[in-house]
């Protein structure tokens with residue numbers, strides 16, 4: 001045997017490819033919506049989304065971003081010394097390793113929420129994570145993408161969010177809440193599309209219908225007018 005020929009025992013094991021995620025931004029702000037509204041929160045915005053909601057306000061997250069190791073992300077999050085962490089996008093579940101990030105953030109002791117479109121399977125999400133799951137109303141242009149089986153994987157601490165752009169959207173969301181008894185299973189959230197529905201109008205529709213849902217306005221838009229990094 002040629003002395004220079006390496007045997008399998010000589011070959012160093014190939015280093016495992018690091019668990020990485022493509023990240024658009026990580027920043028510290030005030031949670032603007034859902035049940036953790038108002039808490040100082042670290043936001044981890046993952047890059048990419050397979051949907052194209054017509055009123056999307058985070059189109060800048062569709063492309064670009066940078067790859068980071070999951071452990072580096074968790075360490076970066078820890079540097080802000082905040083209890084609450086929100087993993088968002090884009091659609092964070094479009095990157096499969098998002099599930100590992102969620103688990104590690106929980107293991108690190110954070111209160112973790114996940115903002116997801118409702119179009120991708122949530123069954124693998126760590127049960128410690130509070131899911132804030134959209135159901136896309138017709139005016140989003142993406143309601144055909146709603147993955148209805150996701151409703152079977154929701155826990156009592158989860159929230160289902162409806163973003164309402166018209167009276168038609170409201171009536172659709174109202175019927176979904178009633179048909180699936182969402183108010184008895186999770187926290188249903190209704191919020192207006194900025195500039196499409198007057199907030200007061202939506203609040204009055206909810207009251208007139210005696211609908212057991214929680215009205216919300218996005219606090220970060222009131223505070224920072226949706227500037228990047230907030």
Ligand code: SF4
Nearest residue numbers: 049051053056090117
């Ligand atoms: S799912 Fe969210 S990020 Fe994706 S297009 Fe719709 S609003 Fe934008």
